Amino acid sequence: MSDSVATDRIFNFSAGPAVLPLAVLQEVQRDLLALPGAGASVLEISHRSKQFGEILEQAQRRIGELLNVPENYKIMFLQGGSRLQFSMVPMNLLRDQSGPAEYLVTGSWGKKALEQAHLEGTAKTTWDGKSTNYNRLPESSEIEIDPQAAYVYYTSNETIQGVQFATEPEVGDIPLVCDASSDFMSRPLPMDRYGLLYACAQKNAGPAGVTVVIIRDDLLERSQKNLPGYLNYREHVDNNSMYNTPPTFGVYVMGLVAKWLQEEVGGLQAMHERNQAKAAQLYAAIEASGGFYTGHAEPSARSLMNVTFRLPSDELTEAFVAAAAAENLGSLKGHRSVGGIRASIYNAMPEAGVETLVRFMQDFCAKHG
């Protein structure tokens, strides 16, 4: 059964929800009617059951191991996606603080996060890449932070523009808050440099509908009692993600993805090297095209997750997307706000997918360039 269906699968370059490891999908499929030992589907078991307790504990443990999360951090599984975090971060970490929140706006998602922060307190645009259409990242010398700042917020990878921080911005002792939605678990991180890091799962880590939040526990003291219950990080930590019914299936799949990273890939350093190799092939193809393809991001800001580039005309872009789809290379159209092409090559995109796309790009350029 799985063989015949697997051949129906295309190379899926969707920016999210996005490709998942085939081995994970196969395990989900195998156990869909009855989780071993449970007598019921993972979709049907109580979140208070022993089986789900183990699923949650293992997902937390594996994510903690992969990212070397220190003991004084808590890992939560929430709902509402990044959009809800755009509000929960300032509601929990900014209210009644003496200093402002500082936002590094390096693309569309950072901009939307800042808009929500303005509704909750004093939030500053510390840096904004708008003037160059978000094709680069700030230099250290461009970032000036209030020493009283409540936190510094940034987006490690901007999915739409395809720009990614290679390392964390320098913020001293100010808590660093990161939206890592689109590069979560794609590489090792020095977690002790973060105050809070969150990621909606549907890029590198699982299906839509579950968001991981990792918080340094001293920051929980900022969450005030009069916050709406679901929006209070402390409630979720005190109840170990069981303040209400968690998105059980999403947690389950995320745990399987983490298991795949540990047992099949060999950890985040190995994953990072694979991701670097995949991205390098695509950027090399862009550069070798003699100007037929032009990358959006400056070389120093290039994303390993979302490779964004343009063709000489809208007609050629449309022809490219259509011809690629005919060769089972799917979802390559760029986001409507940027245009052009976007190849999202998250963890689970196999090297064969990238190689096929590179050959396609070369052929297309040879024909139309």
Next chain:
Amino acid sequence: MSDSVATDRIFNFSAGPAVLPLAVLQEVQRDLLALPGAGASVLEISHRSKQFGEILEQAQRRIGELLNVPENYKIMFLQGGSRLQFSMVPMNLLRDQSGPAEYLVTGSWGKKALEQAHLEGTAKTTWDGKSTNYNRLPESSEIEIDPQAAYVYYTSNETIQGVQFATEPEVGDIPLVCDASSDFMSRPLPMDRYGLLYACAQKNAGPAGVTVVIIRDDLLERSQKNLPGYLNYREHVDNNSMYNTPPTFGVYVMGLVAKWLQEEVGGLQAMHERNQAKAAQLYAAIEASGGFYTGHAEPSARSLMNVTFRLPSDELTEAFVAAAAAENLGSLKGHRSVGGIRASIYNAMPEAGVETLVRFMQDFCAKHG
């Protein structure tokens, strides 16, 4: 494959997440690696893809057809469960209104909803069943509503106590708001009597992680611009549940459940009759036990979804749960706040499950009564 796995399935009386129709699980399993025509799993396709657009549209259409939802109502798919609705309802419908919100508290969930409403505005305890441990519902004569009330809120079925409204409370022209999480799509409803009705899916309608909200469109005018984006009903309606990435898998499964209700069950009246017949068997077994089993709810308030009863002692209760589990009757332990036994017999619980439980109850009573 499905046959052998299906025999591993027990009768699952979990209160939620809960049993789903086997035909739905089989379709999810069949298409898990590649949704027909998509070349990718439903877990992997973009929420902006044509395929997911159809999934969302069909889920909305089928739910609308099943419940006869009038044209001037909108159907949204959100995240965050009932807990987030406890806050979103007053944030959207109570702020800057001249009258209070009126809450009918008939069990644990209504009580928690009221606690959250107090944080957002003036909310009144219009009725509270605490004095009889939430075993009954209010009479019409016990409900006195401020003619200026912003809305009247109630919980159609209280999962923990097992009490259910057979019909809507009379509230005249005041918008009626209903938490229908645990009896959604279990019976036909006069939707035009509701201002807003919501349900988290993990009882009768799908997996955990998706919440349906059905709102009469004039009420959207109350949602203020300065609400946090994700918490604003108007944002979700304006974007047709695409304000951010919706919980795509949950919407997909919910659509399949709605299809099962339409095509296999024959609609909500047929479903309601099945549910009445199942519940009648269990309540008859309680009454025929000569006092060995005692129901929690007064007969007029009995839930068709969650049948709650006690045994003569805690020891017998534990023995009952253990012996039932040994006969593949799972998750019968009552909620810790009420104790005793709770048999949740949602839509997807087959009649055979109820019949097996009834026989088990008779045998257990004969042995220990």
